[in-house]
Amino acid sequence: MKSAAKYASLIVASIVVLLPLTVVFFAAFKTRSEYSTTGPLTPPRNWFNFDNFVTAFTEGRMLLGFWNTTVILAISLTGTILVGTLAAYAVSRFDFPFKRLVLGLFLVAALVPGVTTQVATYQIVKSMGLVNTPGSAIVLFLGTDIISIYIFIQFMQSIPPSLDQAAMIDGATRFTVYRRIILPLMKPAIATVAIIKGIAIYNEFYIPFLYLRSPDLSVISTALFRFKGPYGAQWETIAACTMIVILPTVVIFLLLQRFIYNGITAGATK
Amino acid sequence: MTTTMQRRPAAVQPAPARPAARRRRWLPWLYLAPALGLLITFTYVPVGNMVFYSFHSWDGLDVTMDPVGLDNYVRVFTDERYWRVFLISLYYFVASFAQIAIALYFAVILSFNTRFRNLFKGILFFPYLLNGVAVGFVFLYLFQPDGTLDTVLRWIGLGDQTRYWLGDPDIANISLAGTSVWRFTGLSFVLFLGAIQSIPGEIYEAAEIDGASRWDQVWHIIVPGIRRIISLSFILAISGSLSVFEIPFIMTGGANGTRTFVVQAYETAFQFRQIGLASAMAVVLLLIVLLVTWIQRRLVPDEEVSLS
Numbered sequence: 001m002k003s004a005a006k007y008a009s010l011i012v013a014s015i016v017v018l019l020p021l022t023v024v025f026f027a028a029f030k031t032r033s034e035y036s037t038t039g040p041l042t043p044p045r046n047w048f049n050f051d052n053f054v055t056a057f058t059e060g061r062m063l064l065g066f067w068n069t070t071v072i073l074a075i076s077l078t079g080t081i082l083v084g085t086l087a088a089y090a091v092s093r094f095d096f097p098f099k100r101l102v103l104g105l106f107l108v109a110a111l112v113p114g115v116t117t118q119v120a121t122y123q124i125v126k127s128m129g130l131v132n133t134p135g136s137a138i139v140l141f142l143g144t145d146i147i148s149i150y151i152f153i154q155f156m157q158s159i160p161p162s163l164d165q166a167a168m169i170d171g172a173t174r175f176t177v178y179r180r181i182i183l184p185l186m187k188p189a190i191a192t193v194a195i196i197k198g199i200a201i202y203n204e205f206y207i208p209f210l211y212l213r214s215p216d217l218s219v220i221s222t223a224l225f226r227f228k229g230p231y232g233a234q235w236e237t238i239a240a241c242t243m244i245v246i247l248p249t250v251v252i253f254l255l256l257q258r259f260i261y262n263g264i265t266a267g268a269t270k
Numbered sequence: 271m272t273t274t275m276q277r278r279p280a281a282v283q284p285a286p287a288r289p290a291a292r293r294r295r296w297l298p299w300l301y302l303a304p305a306l307g308l309l310i311t312f313t314y315v316p317v318g319n320m321v322f323y324s325f326h327s328w329d330g331l332d333v334t335m336d337p338v339g340l341d342n343y344v345r346v347f348t349d350e351r352y353w354r355v356f357l358i359s360l361y362y363f364v365a366s367f368a369q370i371a372i373a374l375y376f377a378v379i380l381s382f383n384t385r386f387r388n389l390f391k392g393i394l395f396f397p398y399l400l401n402g403v404a405v406g407f408v409f410l411y412l413f414q415p416d417g418t419l420d421t422v423l424r425w426i427g428l429g430d431q432t433r434y435w436l437g438d439p440d441i442a443n444i445s446l447a448g449t450s451v452w453r454f455t456g457l458s459f460v461l462f463l464g465a466i467q468s469i470p471g472e473i474y475e476a477a478e479i480d481g482a483s484r485w486d487q488v489w490h491i492i493v494p495g496i497r498r499i500i501s502l503s504f505i506l507a508i509s510g511s512l513s514v515f516e517i518p519f520i521m522t523g524g525a526n527g528t529r530t531f532v533v534q535a536y537e538t539a540f541q542f543r544q545i546g547l548a549s550a551m552a553v554v555l556l557l558i559v560l561l562v563t564w565i566q567r568r569l570v571p572d573e574e575v576s577l578s
Contacts, residue, residue: 006379013376014393016452020408023418027411040411040418041425087305094298102302109313111563113513115532116552119539120316120323123330143312149305174297203401205516210540224403225520235411242407249399257392260399264457265464 021246027239028052035236052240056227060241064216065223072134072219073201076141080148080197081190088152089178093161110146115206125211136211137219141201148193151266155189156182192263195256202249220245317556323549330545342550352551355531358443359511362530365447366507370500372451373458378488381466391463398456406520409449410436413521439527446528449517454510458503465496501570509559531555 027035029044029052056062090096091103121140122131130136163185164177172180183190205221212222224245227238253260324342326335346352376394380387397405412418413435420432435445469491477487493500515532518524524533531551539548 006384010376010379010384010390013372014390017393017397019422020412020418020452024408024411039421041421083304083308086301090298090301094301096295096298102306105306105309105314109309111509111560112313112317112556113509113559115513115515116535116555116559117313117316117320119535119545119548119552120320121312122539123319123545124311124316139308140312143308146309178301199399203399205402205520221401221403224401224407228407228520238407239411242404245401245404249401250396253392253396253399257388261391261395261460261464264398264460 024239024242027236028243030236032234032236052236053244055237056241056244059237060223060227061215061218062220062223062241062244065218065220068134068212068217069202069219072137072141073198075134076138076201077194077197079138079142080145081193083142084145084148084152084193085156085183085186085190086178087149088156089182091153092156093164093174106146106149110150114144118206118210122210131211132214132217134212134217137204137207140207140211141197141204145197148197151189151193152186154266155186159185191259192266195259195263199249199252199260320549320552320556323546324553326546328545329543330539331543335546338546342547343554345547346550346554352534355529355534358528358530359514361443361447362450362511362514363507365451366454366504366511369451369455370458370503370507373455373503374462374500377459377462377466378492381463381492382484395456395460397453398460400453402453402516403520405449405453406517409445409452409517410521413445436522437526442522442526442528446517446521449521450514453517461499461503462496465499466492469495497570501566505563505566508562512555512558 023040026043027040029047029049030038031046031049031051034045091099125131125136125140128139130139159182164172164181167177167181168174202220204219205225208217208219208222209225212219215226218226224241227241323335325337325339327338327341328335376390380391380394384390400408414420415432415434415437419435423429423431433441436442473491474487477491482490513532514530515536518528518530519533519536522528524530524537529537535548535551535555538544538551
């Protein structure tokens with residue numbers, strides 16, 4: 001009896017999650033006239049009607065959006081990993097004056113919601129001449145990431161310092177230790193950061209919307225958002241475009257489920 | 271950076287090794303420089319500038335800024351357009367209680383034996399991974415007149431409950447807050463799930479031998495065991511509900527009384543070019559977030575200091 005209630009609640013929750021997505025999926029395959037004559041819950045007549053996807057790809061320049069997103073993603077992720085692991089190395093392997101102050105600076109910064117400071121940050125990015133260049137998004141994704149530095153510090157503390165000391169006795173320099181010992185051992189933490197940061201960058205809307213105004217610089221989020229104006233009433237095209245944006249997330253999620261759960265837990269609790 | 275690193279403490283370093291010692295003192299800063307430089311440039315300098323701008327009247331282009339004292343702050347607190355946005359945050363804040371309750375319920379039942387556990391876990395978590403603009407469009411479609419929600423309501427016999435979900439100012443914020451719950455429940459759920467799994471299994475076994483019911487276990491083992499993560503969720507809920515942007519911006523553009531703090535700040539700064547006023551709004555928001563975090567740290571101190 002009790003277990004029936006449990007499963008009922010799970011099924012209701014699943015419907016609440018999946019139904020809004022399913023109807024958009026249906027709409028993406030409907031023709032213009034079919035869309036206006038059938039209800040949202042009616043499946044499309046022809047599952048192979050890819051016209052809307054073609055329109056979305058060509059009119060919305062989705063390929064350009066994917067390309068721009070990929071470039072920004074790749075550079076930002078590499079940068080985050082390098083900057084973060086170097087900083088974590090300094091914090092966990094050196095003793096230096098003002099170390100607590102530096103840690104405090106990182107800690108307090110984690111409390112400042114990025115959206116609040118954008119008014120002032122915009123002026124700084126503008127003075128650097130980066131507005132309307134991919135560089136703006138890249139430096140901001142690098143500069144606003146405190147969480148990954150935490151993950152790296154936490155993880156590095158679990159690598160025994162005796163390892164690097166042994167290497168240094170054998171004549172390795174600090175940098176060699178970082179590159180040859182620390183970085184390879186950090187792989188799990190690097191994977192965690194790459195996943196959670198990667199998802200965050202792929203989904204980010206505010207920063208590209210504010211800094212990448214030119215249509216040539218559209219990323220996935222802003223390319224999708226542009227459909228709102230001229231295509232306001234053409235739901236079948238918007239639906240196709242929405243599905244195109246969601247699809248990579250589904251694939252990544254199905255492939256990397258376990259890592260994503262663990263990554264989110266590791267990333268959010270500290 | 272090819273210093274010869276002797277593993278001797280600096281105190282017993284003999285005099286001739288002085289240059290090496292000095293280089294060693296610089297070394298950690300060299301590794302820290304990129305992170306610290308970015309942190310200061312993109313977090314601390316903007317916060318400082320923002321406070322400075324907030325006492326001036328500035329359009330963001332002019333070379334000169336007129337000092338206006340507290341005028342901007344006075345406006346934020348007296349002009350209804352500006353303080354109203356705080357009330358809108360309350361919708362999202364109240365909704366986050368529902369979000370935490372739903373997440374906790376499903377985290378508990380999926381921590382114990384359940385058929386298709388991983389499938390349900392995946393379904394519940396998935397919305398969190400979706401692109402915010404996509405979520406906005408999905409729900410714009412759902413809430414349309416004669417759209418999905420209305421069709422479903424009619425189908426289950428609640429046809430008279432249909433309304434203008436996004437057009438009616440009395441209900442629009444509730445629709446948007448509901449969208450936000452749909453989007454973020456998965457995150458709370460996974461955080462709770464992770465925390466519950468870190469409670470050793472023997473504790474439940476011992477409780478079961480002592481005759482504790484599932485309900486007792488939830489109240490006396492699980493909830494206290496994941497206290498820290500629950501309190502963290504409330505912090506995220508407060509700062510999250512104050513900084514809502516994407517959902518109202520994409521779905522209604524702030525129309526029908528759905529303008530949130532960040533939507534208003536965005537318009538003030540980037541459409542009406544009142545940088546000073548927008549900065550004052552942002553400073554107020556920042557102070558609220560810091561205050562709330564401070565209060566939370568007081569109430570639920572972090573027992574384990576995990577840094578340094």
